[in-house]
Amino acid sequence: xxxxxxxxxxxxxxxxxxxxxxxxxxxxxxxxxxxxxxxxxxxxxxxxxxxxxxxxxxxxxxxxxxxxxxxxxxxxxxxxxxxxxxxxxxxxxxxxxxxxxxxxxxxxxxxxxxxxxxxxxxxxxxxxxxxxxxxxxxxxxxxxxxxxxxxxxxxxxxxxxxxxxxxxxxxxxxxxxxxxxxxxxxxxxxxxxxxxxxxxxxxxxxxxxxxxxxxxxxxxxxxxxxxxxxxxxxxxxxxxxxxxxxxxxxxxxxxxxxxxxxxxxxxxxxxxxxxxxxxxxxxxxxxxxxxxxxxxxxxxxxxxxxxxxxxxxxx
Amino acid sequence: xxxxxxxxxxxxxxxxxxxxxxxxxxxxxxxxxxxxxxxxxxxxxxxxxxxxxxxxxxxxxxxxxxxxxxxxxxxxxxxxxxxxxxxxxxxxxxxxxxxxxxxxxxxxxxxxxxxxxxxxxxxxxxxxxxxxxxxxxxxxxxxxxxxxxxxxxxxxxxxxxxxxxxxxxxxxxxxxxxxxxxxxxxxxxxxxxxxxxxxxxxxxxxxxxxxxxxxxxxxxxxxxxxxxxxxxxxxxxxxxxxxxxxxxxxxxxxxxxxxxxxxxxxxxxxxxxxxxxxxxxxx
Numbered sequence: 001x002x003x004x005x006x007x008x009x010x011x012x013x014x015x016x017x018x019x020x021x022x023x024x025x026x027x028x029x030x031x032x033x034x035x036x037x038x039x040x041x042x043x044x045x046x047x048x049x050x051x052x053x054x055x056x057x058x059x060x061x062x063x064x065x066x067x068x069x070x071x072x073x074x075x076x077x078x079x080x081x082x083x084x085x086x087x088x089x090x091x092x093x094x095x096x097x098x099x100x101x102x103x104x105x106x107x108x109x110x111x112x113x114x115x116x117x118x119x120x121x122x123x124x125x126x127x128x129x130x131x132x133x134x135x136x137x138x139x140x141x142x143x144x145x146x147x148x149x150x151x152x153x154x155x156x157x158x159x160x161x162x163x164x165x166x167x168x169x170x171x172x173x174x175x176x177x178x179x180x181x182x183x184x185x186x187x188x189x190x191x192x193x194x195x196x197x198x199x200x201x202x203x204x205x206x207x208x209x210x211x212x213x214x215x216x217x218x219x220x221x222x223x224x225x226x227x228x229x230x231x232x233x234x235x236x237x238x239x240x241x242x243x244x245x246x247x248x249x250x251x252x253x254x255x256x257x258x259x260x261x262x263x264x265x266x267x268x269x270x271x272x273x274x275x276x277x278x279x280x281x282x283x284x285x286x287x288x289x290x291x292x293x294x295x296x297x298x299x300x301x302x303x304x305x306x307x308x309x310x311x312x313x314x315x
Numbered sequence: 316x317x318x319x320x321x322x323x324x325x326x327x328x329x330x331x332x333x334x335x336x337x338x339x340x341x342x343x344x345x346x347x348x349x350x351x352x353x354x355x356x357x358x359x360x361x362x363x364x365x366x367x368x369x370x371x372x373x374x375x376x377x378x379x380x381x382x383x384x385x386x387x388x389x390x391x392x393x394x395x396x397x398x399x400x401x402x403x404x405x406x407x408x409x410x411x412x413x414x415x416x417x418x419x420x421x422x423x424x425x426x427x428x429x430x431x432x433x434x435x436x437x438x439x440x441x442x443x444x445x446x447x448x449x450x451x452x453x454x455x456x457x458x459x460x461x462x463x464x465x466x467x468x469x470x471x472x473x474x475x476x477x478x479x480x481x482x483x484x485x486x487x488x489x490x491x492x493x494x495x496x497x498x499x500x501x502x503x504x505x506x507x508x509x510x511x512x513x514x515x516x517x518x519x520x521x522x523x524x525x526x527x528x529x530x531x532x533x534x535x536x537x538x539x540x541x542x543x544x545x546x547x548x549x550x551x552x553x554x555x556x557x558x559x560x561x562x563x564x565x566x567x568x569x570x571x572x573x574x575x576x577x578x579x580x581x582x583x584x585x586x587x588x589x590x591x592x593x594x595x596x597x598x
Contacts (some may be wrong), residue, residue, distance in 0.1 A: 062472045064542035070480045084422035090328040097422045126339050126419045128389075128427075129384055134330050142327060168364045169330060188485045204374075206366060234369045235377065244369040 024048040024222060025310065026077050026111060026263040027258045028286055029075040030278050035267075036070050039275035046076055047279045050111070052265050055082040058108075059100045061062075073108055079223070079263075081192075084126060087146050087160070088119035088133045098153055104122065114159035114192045114224065117143070130163040135172040135179045151189065159222050164229075164238030166198040176201065184220045194225035195251045196244070197272040200236040209251055218258045226252060226285060227267040235304040236263065239268035243281055253288050261289070331359040337375060338382045341416045344372070347379055372395040386414045392427040394462050396519045397455060397588055409435065425470060432459040453591060454510050461512045464504045464537050465544050471502040473539045474592050492585050493578075497595040498563040505554050514544055540592035547591060552576040553584065563597045 008053035008266050028048030032040070034057075040046070050212060051072060058065055072078060084097060105113060118130040137194060151157055160183065162176060174182070208246040228242035244252075244266070256262065319461045336351035352358050365371035387410045391398050398406040419427050435456040507514075510534045511528045513535045518525050534554040536547045549557070552573050559569035566585065570576055 002408070059423060060425065060472045063469045063539070067475065067542060082348055094422065100422075119331060120420075122328070122335055124338065124420050125335060126421060128385060128419060128424060129338075129378065129382055131378065138326070138327050141340060166377040169362060170364055171330065171362075172364075198488075202368065206363075231597065232377075236571055237377070301496075315557065 018126070021066045024111060024263070025261045026079075026191050026223075027076075028282050028289075029079075029263070030282055031081075031265065031267045031269065032068075032072070033272060034065060035272050036275040036278070041071065047276075048076070048282065050077040050263070050265075052079045052081050053108070053288070055080045055104055055113070056084050057103055059097075059190065069108060073305065077111045078108055079213050080105060080108060080113045080114070081161075082084055083128075084114040084128065084199055085115035085150065086120045086126070087115060087150070088117065088131075088139065088143050090142070091123050091124065092121045092151060093146055098150065102154060109232060112159055112163060112190070113154060113156065114223065116161045117176075117183070118163045120156060126156045128149075131168060132165040132169070133179070134169040135174045135176060140179060140186070141181055145187050147183065147187040151187065151279065153181055154261045157190050159192040159193050160207075161188045161225065162197050163263050164194070164197040164204075164236075166204055166235060166237075168205055175207070175212075181215065181217050184217050189220075190222040191222045193221045193223060194227070195291045196225065196248050196254060197231055197238060198225040199248050199251055200229050200238050200246075201254070203236045210254065213251060213255050213258065221262055221263060223263045224255065224259075224293075225265055225267055227269075239270055244284065249262065249284065249288060252285065255290060262303075266290070329355060330362060331355065331561070333362055334378070338379055339515050344376055344379055346377070352523070358411070364375060369498050379481050383411055383414060384425075386419070387411060389424045389429065390414075390428050390508075393466050394431065394459060396462055396516055398401075399519050399570060400458060400515075400525070401455060403503075412496070423468075425466070426461060432456055432463050435459050443574065446530060447527065450530065454512070454515070454527065457508050457510055457512045458515065460506065461508075461516055461535070464506060468502045468504060468537055468539050468544060469542075471539070473502045473542070474500050475539075475542060490582075494568050496563050496565055496597060497560055497569070497585070497594050499557050499560040499594050500538050500592050503557060503593055505549070505557050506537065507537045507554070508533055508535060513548055516546075536593055538592050545591050545593075551587075552581070556581065557588075557593060560594055580581065 006211050029050035030050055032051040032053045053069065058069055069078070080101075082101065084094075086094060101113070116130050117133060119133065120129065120131060121127050133143070147158065160180070162180060165176075167229075180191060185189065198209050198212050201207075202212060211214070226244050226248060227238070227240040228244050228248075229236045230239040230241060231237075252264075264282075264285050266278065266283070266285065268278050272278070324533075331354040333351050335355050340347040340350040342350065348359055359371050359375060362370040363374055365374065379488070387407055389415070390410045391406065391474075394406070416434065417430050430519055437453040439456065454506050459536065493568060509530055509532055511531055511533060512531075515525065515528055521555055534549045534551065536549045536553070538545050552575050555573040555577065559572040566581070570578070571580065573581075585594070589596075
């Protein structure tokens with residue numbers, strides 16, 4: 001990338017120095033999972049501040065899930081998180097999907113809508129995985145243009161999440177935080193920073209997660225994800241199947257110092273425990289936010305697993 | 316990696332094409348990579364960075380194996396009884412073959428398994444002629460159809476939002492049903508099956524010992540009530556009547572399309588059909 005086209009260091013640097021002025025603070029939430037529907041519907045008083053739904057699980061779903069959603073939307077804020085927007089794909093945008101996403105948003109009235117900085121397929125295929133982008137100027141221009149189109153269509157800024165990645169393309173010209181900083185600058189989109197994904201990707205690619213956290217534009221971070229990864233040989237996999245490890249809590253603590261209060265969500269998508277256990281894990285984030293001594297938390301090691309895979313199916 | 320080996324002019328589309336080919340091609344990882352190279356003229360070394368601890372082949376394998384495992388898990392969740400009947404190993408074999416043959420083109424995983432029943436039908440060996448052999452292949456295909464139908468019903472529009480009138484069996488109400496406008500539930504599905512799949516499914520649910528059922532043609536009506544699946548064994552005239560009520564019609568008119576119905580029998584059955592959510596009074 002030529003220095004005359006985009007001053008990438010400048011973009012990241014100036015954004016990072018801004019103070020957080022996020023007025024859309026929702027508090028602490030969890031991902032809404034069908035396994036927890038009975039417990040949640042039986043709650044007189046919800047023990048979480050808000051829920052995040054996987055948009056695709058509710059598009060074209062007119063069964064019990066839609067009923068639960070109808071009940072919950074009047075009780076607490078809900079945000080919509082998608083996995084099939086396919087923003088980074090070189091295919092044309094899927095307008096049929098976008099129409100359905102908008103229909104769901106009209107029903108849910110979410111606080112915001114998010115998806116990922118990734119692609120999921122080309123030539124009409126969907127791999128149902130969050131595949132890594134080549135971090136190039138071409139990609140940046142391509143994704144920026146599509147983010148602008150999506151935001152215009154939905155009538156609101158969208159949030160983009162940093163995915164966990166296991167490979168980097170040789171053609172990369174930018175780091176992920178540089179790419180995201182420039183994307184924010186070009187589109188005014190917001191960020192969903194997955195702290196676990198920063199940890200996983202930095203481990204897998206050998207960069208410093210603190211450098212990532214220093215350079216991401218803090219004022220654009222509207223939401224944070226927390227989750228537990230799995231160790232598989234020489235790498236970490238984003239499995240969302242266990243408690244948040246100490247390293248991720250440490251990074252979360254560092255991030256909070258930079259962002260101030262930021263809506264925080266715990267994801268747990270495989271080996272899902274009871275709702276109360278998920279809430280107990282979320283409450284560790286509250287402790288950290290309240291500045292309670294970190295030592296109050298249990299030490300959590302990252303489990304090893306040979307048959308694990310990333311980005312589990314969420315129902 | 317020498318700089319001269321790098322293809323700097325590679326476009327986004329080419330890189331994505333290469334990675335997707337690695338994921339969805341048939342074969343083991345090396346065959347997938349060869350296939351992708353053949354189709355895109357692009358190699359692993361040209362595409363992926365690596366470190367000594369974490370070589371490029373292991374990095375790409377996370378995506379290639381994760382792709383299959385994730386979708387197999389999704390199919391297992393949609394077809395738990397089929398998986399129980401086949402056993403994990405056989406089910407996974409079919410699921411992998413299905414995923415490679417019908418890569419997903421849907422934004423929702425709900426649609427991933429839509430063609431699995433047909434896939435099982437199509438992959439039955441030709442020439443099987445003894446009853447046990449035929450059943451061995453036909454029963455899983457019919458069970459898959461049964462489970463897929465259930466999955467579709469759970470997501471479809473149902474009658475839960477609809478105001479429900481408890482049915483009565485007084486003579487007056489039975490006579491009034493005869494001229495009332497009735498309609499099949501929007502999520503009702505009627506299956507014609509060659510094996511007693513409903514009984515088999517119930518036994519599997521209850522973890523009962525299961526033996527290969529004998530061939531016996533039958534009808535099953537599947538619908539949803541209070542967001543739960545209702546499954547009923549029905550007979551020929553009941554299936555015909557439900558078919559005739561796909562569009563709203565007075566019962567006497569719908570009965571014109573039913574060959575062997577006894578009116579008294581029909582009137583006595585309709586309250587049950589209303590109670591189970593097979594039919595309703597459209598507004």
